[in-house]
Amino acid sequence: QVQLQESGPGLVKPSETLSLTCAVSGYSISSGYYWGWIRQPPGKGLEWIGSIYHSGSTYYNPSLKSRVTISVDTSKNQFSLKLSSVTAADTAVYYCARGVAVGLFDYWGQGTLVTVSS
Amino acid sequence: EIVLTQSPGTLSLSPGERATLSCRASQSVSSSYLAWYQQKPGQAPRLLIYGASSRATGIPDRFSGSGSGTDFTLTISRLEPEDFAVYYCQQYGSSPPHTFGQGTKLEIK
Numbered sequence: 001q002v003q004l005q006e007s008g009p010g011l012v013k014p015s016e017t018l019s020l021t022c023a024v025s026g027y028s029i030s031s032g033y034y035w036g037w038i039r040q041p042p043g044k045g046l047e048w049i050g051s052i053y054h055s056g057s058t059y060y061n062p063s064l065k066s067r068v069t070i071s072v073d074t075s076k077n078q079f080s081l082k083l084s085s086v087t088a089a090d091t092a093v094y095y096c097a098r099g100v101a102v103g104l105f106d107y108w109g110q111g112t113l114v115t116v117s118s
Numbered sequence: 119e120i121v122l123t124q125s126p127g128t129l130s131l132s133p134g135e136r137a138t139l140s141c142r143a144s145q146s147v148s149s150s151y152l153a154w155y156q157q158k159p160g161q162a163p164r165l166l167i168y169g170a171s172s173r174a175t176g177i178p179d180r181f182s183g184s185g186s187g188t189d190f191t192l193t194i195s196r197l198e199p200e201d202f203a204v205y206y207c208q209q210y211g212s213s214p215p216h217t218f219g220q221g222t223k224l225e226i227k
Contacts, residue, residue, distance in 0.1 A: 038163075046155075046163065046206055046218040060216040062119075095162055103208070103216025104153055106174060108162035 004096050012116050015036040018083040022096030030074040032100030037081045039092040048087035051102045059102045086116045120209050122219035131225040136195040139222045141207035146187045148211040154192045158203045202226050
């Protein structure tokens, strides 16, 4: 059974960089699939942030592309998200997920709330 | 960017009834790369339908998807108590961003 677990600070100051990691169990990232990040502001809808292929190719939402970096660490079987220059608008629950296509996700983490506030 | 508009915003029905949820795209969704997700409070979304009409693994056959081009529908044939949730459509075609609709809340009448 594939499981994903997000981890990282729950509070980030404005203008700083949000950093999250997704640990994957039950499947080796290096074997295939895409690995993605999706966020959901409190009480609102879903927004795709970006995805990375197991080989390292990345795909980003154009609206966030200048601030986003997604990377993969196959030795630790995890992938990461960095979002720079955050503002209050970046406050959201952040989900990591496995992608059967760049933007189609079949397994999801439970999500982690990140609040941007001083 | 493809904008997805879901209707209605809220649907009030009783268990046993049939639910029909709509998703309209601002431009044609390539190769019917349209998915539906279910989300319950405090939980991550769950993939229900992909390719407009294919059920994901473990999804009951009371859930069905249809449509092509710009108009898509999710139908739940006979509502079970556990089906009351928020439903999102999403397009995952060749060009990002892979946008989601704003959601339809299915509530118990």
